[in-house]
Amino acid sequence: MPELPEVETIKRELKKSLLGKKIAQVKILSAKQFVGRLDKIIGARVIDVWRQAKLLGIELNNGFTVLTHLKLTGQLVFVANQKTSAVVKMPHPLPFADNKLPGKTTRIIIKFEDGSRLFFNDLRKFGWMKVVENRKLKAENLLYGPEPLEKSFTLDYLKNIFAKTRRAIKIVLMDQTKIAGLGNIYANEALFKAGIDPRRPANTLKEGEIRALKEAIVSILKEAIKDRGTSAADDAYIQVNARPGGYQKKLKVYQREGQPCFRCHYPIQRIKLGGRSAFFCPHCQK
DNA sequence: TGATATGTTATCTT
DNA sequence: CAAGATAACATATC
Numbered sequence A: 001m002p003e004l005p006e007v008e009t010i011k012r013e014l015k016k017s018l019l020g021k022k023i024a025q026v027k028i029l030s031a032k033q034f035v036g037r038l039d040k041i042i043g044a045r046v047i048d049v050w051r052q053a054k055l056l057g058i059e060l061n062n063g064f065t066v067l068t069h070l071k072l073t074g075q076l077v078f079v080a081n082q083k084t085s086a087v088v089k090m091p092h093p094l095p096f097a098d099n100k101l102p103g104k105t106t107r108i109i110i111k112f113e114d115g116s117r118l119f120f121n122d123l124r125k126f127g128w129m130k131v132v133e134n135r136k137l138k139a140e141n142l143l144y145g146p147e148p149l150e151k152s153f154t155l156d157y158l159k160n161i162f163a164k165t166r167r168a169i170k171i172v173l174m175d176q177t178k179i180a181g182l183g184n185i186y187a188n189e190a191l192f193k194a195g196i197d198p199r200r201p202a203n204t205l206k207e208g209e210i211r212a213l214k215e216a217i218v219s220i221l222k223e224a225i226k227d228r229g230t231s232a233a234d235d236a237y238i239q240v241n242a243r244p245g246g247y248q249k250k251l252k253v254y255q256r257e258g259q260p261c262f263r264c265h266y267p268i269q270r271i272k273l274g275g276r277s278a279f280f281c282p283h284c285q286k
Numbered sequence B: 001t002g003a004t005a006t007g008t009t010a011t012c013t014t
Numbered sequence C: 001c002a003a004g005a006t007a008a009c010a011t012a013t014c
Helices: A004-018 A155-163 A169-173 A184-194 A207-226
Strands: A023-028 A046-052 A055-060 A064-069 A074-079 A106-112 A117-122 A128-133 A269-273 A276-280
Touching (some): A155 A169, A184 A207, A184 A276
Antiparallel strands (some): A023 A106, A055 A064
């Protein structure tokens, strides 16, 4: 599912594809997933594409931004200008989208003046697109903690937030108001790399463990971005060109229940934490 | 067939 | 009241 590295990958590709393009038409096939005034974006040009946490912003030249959250199963696929607007057959299998564009999970289509199209597919309809005036974006920004790949993500900050709660460390890692962009895949992977049991109350972590965890988060996210994200089993995530990412080959614990730990060969366990699956090695993670 | 998975938010509980 | 826990959302898959 799209977490920080996946949304970052989408952002980089979209920026290359969309900069300067003028929105000509928007087809909304699932009304509840498009929020705000459509007339505010027709005729506007894309001047920037940015990411905060798992949120994507497409900034226009008229003071408005199209915010997008992919939630669990959202996909953004860009198809360059074609002569006709007929259905596109994709060269690579498209998870949950019928391998056609538009497909049965296509919810919104943004058409640009040059004939190119951006398809927003979403099997489960949890994702959304929202037209927001730039000056109202600050309210959205306040919802998120520091970005793990920016300077504000310091050891002192982590020591501080962990000391204040006895919630399980994995739940704190996935709390977007504390740290921006970590979801189930990378929270599990980072805890394995740092050798920390996901159930540990956050306020019991020692300074050395927090340092190791911080280092694990940063190195794993960087590596996953380099590999253009994780397209795990039954996962909707694909790149803007519809190809899968590559980091699923490097997963150490996520979706590996019952398989041997790469470090000690003990079977990886799966438990429920806060209603979500936690994968870990009981032997290597204390 | 009914449980399961998933990120976020709304709502309930402690 | 605030922190923490849980339900709700949609829908294909097993």
